[in-house]
Structures are given as C-alpha cells and as structure tokens.
Amino acid sequence: MQIRTKRPQAQINIVPMVDVLTVLIFFFLLTMQFKDVHAVDITPPTMKSASVENQTMPNILTITKDGQYTLNNKKILFSNLKTEFEKISKSKDSTILVYADKDTSLKFVTDAIDTARLTKIKKVSLRSIQ
16 A cells, blocks of 8 residues: 655745736726716806906817818918918917818928927917817
8 A cells, every 4th residue: 555645735826917917907007098978968058147258269270181271261371371370479378279181191280380389389289070
C-alpha cells in the first residue's frame, strides 16, 4: 500500500488579474463619450421684461465646398475677409462661429481661422451641424 503525501493546495494568484482589470477600467473611462441626456422635455417660459440688449449674437462665417465665404448672410470675397474681421475685432465681444460644408477643403477653413486670429478676434469656434 502506497502512502500518499499531502500536496500543497494550489493558490490562485489574483494580482495579474487585478492589474488587467485596472487597465481595462482606465481604458474605458478614458475612451467613454459623454452624451447630453435630457430626461424631461420642457419648454421654458418667455418673459416680457427680459432685455435683449445684453445678448450679443456671434458673427457666423459659412464656407461652402467651392470656397465661397458668407459672413452674417452676406457673400464676401476672401480678400475682403480681413477688413471685415478688423471691424468685428473692434467690438468688445468679438466672436466668430465658422460653419463649413463637410466637403470643404481644409485650406479654406484654416485660412479663415488664421485671418481671424491675425486680426485679434478673441473667440473663433469651428462648429458642425448635428
């Protein structure tokens, strides 16, 4: 009859598993996209005493795929864009929103943004339509 020796119990090493889970958690946290969720659809009330004077409308620059520029619904040549931006930069809240067609060449967009920054426009934003 053979005598069986007692084997040591196998132990599970969980340190590598915890390391992998930590890396996965960080990965998912960094790549997660936050969406603006509106749980309740509401329509805010209107006020008759609200003043519209304090609200400044941003200047909208639209660029078509052909490279045609439209500033505040007026067609404008690129050569005249600098003078128009200089007029805008003199106002205290100079903001320009740049809307470009999805097929617009990047050169048209970067030229417009560069011109706006050279004329000391305070805020230039590139916007897309959702």
